[in-house]
Amino acid sequence: MGGLDDLYQQLILDHYRNRRGRGRIENASASVHEHNPVCGDECFLDILVEDNRIVEIRADGDGCSISQAAASMLTEVVADKDLNEALEIVEHFRRMMHGDAEPDEDLLGDAIALEGVAKYPVRVKCALLSWLALRDAIASYRETTAHGG
Amino acid sequence: MTTTGSPALDARAIRAEFPMFVAPRPDGRPLHYLDSAATSQKPQVVLDAMNAYYRETNANVHRGVYEMAAEATDRFEFGRTAAARLINHPREALVLTKNATEAINLVAWAWGARELREGDEIVVTEMEHHSNIVPWQIVASMTGAKVLFAPVTPQGEVELDALRALIGPCTRMVAAVHVSNVLGTINPVREIVEMAHQAGALTMIDATQSVPHMPVDATSIGSDFLVFTGHKMLGPTGIGALAASPERLNAMEPFLGGGEMISDVTTEGSTWAEIPWKFEAGTPPIAEAVGLGAAVEYLEALGMDRVREHERATAELMINALGEVPGLTILGPTDPDRRGAAVSFTLDAVHPHDIAQFLDSKGVCVRAGHHCAKPLMRVLGTQSTTRASAHVYTTDEDILALQGALIECRSWFGA
Numbered sequence: 396m397g398g399l400d401d402l403y404q405q406l407i408l409d410h411y412r413n414r415r416g417r418g419r420i421e422n423a424s425a426s427v428h429e430h431n432p433v434c435g436d437e438c439f440l441d442i443l444v445e446d447n448r449i450v451e452i453r454a455d456g457d458g459c460s461i462s463q464a465a466a467s468m469l470t471e472v473v474a475d476k477d478l479n480e481a482l483e484i485v486e487h488f489r490r491m492m493h494g495d496a497e498p499d500e501d502l503l504g505d506a507i508a509l510e511g512v513a514k515y516p517v518r519v520k521c522a523l524l525s526w527l528a529l530r531d532a533i534a535s536y537r538e539t540t541a542h543g544g
Numbered sequence: 545m546t547t548t549g550s551p552a553l554d555a556r557a558i559r560a561e562f563p564m565f566v567a568p569r570p571d572g573r574p575l576h577y578l579d580s581a582a583t584s585q586k587p588q589v590v591l592d593a594m595n596a597y598y599r600e601t602n603a604n605v606h607r608g609v610y611e612m613a614a615e616a617t618d619r620f621e622f623g624r625t626a627a628a629r630l631i632n633h634p635r636e637a638l639v640l641t642k643n644a645t646e647a648i649n650l651v652a653w654a655w656g657a658r659e660l661r662e663g664d665e666i667v668v669t670e671m672e673h674h675s676n677i678v679p680w681q682i683v684a685s686m687t688g689a690k691v692l693f694a695p696v697t698p699q700g701e702v703e704l705d706a707l708r709a710l711i712g713p714c715t716r717m718v719a720a721v722h723v724s725n726v727l728g729t730i731n732p733v734r735e736i737v738e739m740a741h742q743a744g745a746l747t748m749i750d751a752t753q754s755v756p757h758m759p760v761d762a763t764s765i766g767s768d769f770l771v772f773t774g775h776k777m778l779g780p781t782g783i784g785a786l787a788a789s790p791e792r793l794n795a796m797e798p799f800l801g802g803g804e805m806i807s808d809v810t811t812e813g814s815t816w817a818e819i820p821w822k823f824e825a826g827t828p829p830i831a832e833a834v835g836l837g838a839a840v841e842y843l844e845a846l847g848m849d850r851v852r853e854h855e856r857a858t859a860e861l862m863i864n865a866l867g868e869v870p871g872l873t874i875l876g877p878t879d880p881d882r883r884g885a886a887v888s889f890t891l892d893a894v895h896p897h898d899i900a901q902f903l904d905s906k907g908v909c910v911r912a913g914h915h916c917a918k919p920l921m922r923v924l925g926t927q928s929t930t931r932a933s934a935h936v937y938t939t940d941e942d943i944l945a946l947q948g949a950l951i952e953c954r955s956w957f958g959a
Contacts (some may be wrong), residue, residue, distance in 0.1 A: 397907040398905060399901070399902065400687060402901065403956075406956070408957075412958055432899055433928065434896065434912065434913045434914060434928045435912055435913065435914040435918060435921060435927035435928050436895075436927055436928070437927065457895075457927065459895035459896070459897035459898045460895060460898045461897070461898075515576065515901070517897075518628070518897065521897060524570075
């Protein structure tokens with residue numbers, strides 16, 4: 396069971412059972428809807444941006460423990476971050492998931508517990524779903540504001 | 545309940561003929577392989593036949609004059625003969641393809657793309673695998689035809705009255721799965737074919753999950769097209785088949801063009817080879833056809849009636865064992881006479897990915913996800929399920945290991 400304990404660290408199960416940042420934001424600055432083609436899981440991600448900072452972030456949708464814990468951790472890690480900072484954290488997380496970066500706990504917070512997921516290629520998509528949704532949400536927000544929307 | 549007079553299959557003895565089950569796994573885990581609906585394991589005789597082909601008679605088929613090439617052709621064509629015999633179909637009307645998906649695409653392109661017109665209708669069921677939906681959607685978008693879906697009940701059966709009502713004067717094709725890869729439901733395909741033919745429509749039966757597990761008589765089903773694949777019936781990957789009516793194949797233009805499929809080629813144009821070769825462009829999967837032939841012989845030696853009885857008994861045991869797991873819901877028919885041994889279920893709020901990962905740590909291999917049947921998932925009101933599926937080598941121990949691991953899984957995730 397060593398492999399299983401390595402994958403499902405207590406911190407992950409804790410975030411899975413007690414989701415942080417769950418739900419939707421009315422009047423969100425940007426909303427995206429992503430799905431995982433492998434299992435059909437969906438993720439709705441909303442952000443509220445003020446002065447180029449994420450003042451609120453919420454993720455909704457059902458999924459496996461890895462995807463739910465990853466979304467929960469994401470909402471804590473990027474809360475109140477500047478958009479560029481948030482993108483940098485997402486990119487670092489993405490690189491860790493693909494085995495391309497040594498995890499930096501200062502950047503990742505609790506999400507460092509997901510490091511073991513990188514060894515399970517099918518599950519990497521689960522962990523990345525909400526994180527890449529944030530990347531898309533920021534891009535969508537920037538596009539809207541650039542066009543004076 | 546035993547329906548045949550012959551003795552039941554001995555799954556333990558069968559396992560001894562499969563190298564996968566003989567060699568211990570490197571990490572010492574047991575192997576409870578319950579994912580045969582995705583792909584089956586292969587007996588030694590299949591591996592040996594393919595190996596012998598490469599070692600003894602490797603040569604390209606059909607054109608070689610030398611003896612070894614003739615022997616290669618014989619072994620290749622034996623695969624076709626065996627597959628046709630298994631489903632009681634004329635061998636000249638059995639086209640070898642890469643897999644069942646390619647066989648359906650062959651019909652969608654060689655027939656559908658040429659014959660369908662704006663306003664024509666293709667009727668499929670909501671329980672189809674994506675491979676019997678997407679090719680039709682593609683040719684529909686090219687031709688202006690429409691794809692209509694016959695509804696499936698929450699119990700996982702095709703609503704026959706609704707299907708009958710959908711089939712009308714505009715229906716050109718009715719395509720339906722014989723046995724659902726998700727729910728195990730056995731559909732009344734003869735009735736469906738009759739319904740379609742009465743309306744003047746053609747029929748396509750996806751027999752991917754039935755041919756490996758039960759006697760399938762293509763002639764008696766009477767569909768215009770019937771497809772299946774080698775790797776789910778103890779054979780190798782890379783080989784499948786389209787069994788069609790000879791008249792239909794003769795009337796159709798080729799799907800892929802190239803070598804092997806021509807009669808004559810000039811700078812002005814080309815003429816086609818006889819069926820089935822007209823539909824087999826390029827060097828075919830020779831070793832794979834040889835392996836398929838060996839797999840068919842292996843199944844025939846077991847006896848398809850006994851294979852089906854083992855499947856029925858395994859389905860019954862699986863349904864009873866899963867029914868004892870707290871919080872577990874079985875999807876699809878629970879009567880083992882009306883289903884195959886692919887059983888989908890949900891377990892409280894534990895996600896199928898987590899279930900499959902946990903079960904793997906106990907050596908139990910199951911599939912989790914939408915099983916390439918997203919329209920059906922929507923009918924069932926879920927995004928994904930966990931599926932356990934059996935074959936001739938599945939034992940009672942495999943099912944009990946699944947049951948035990950599921951009970952443990954539930955407490956591990958705190959459901």
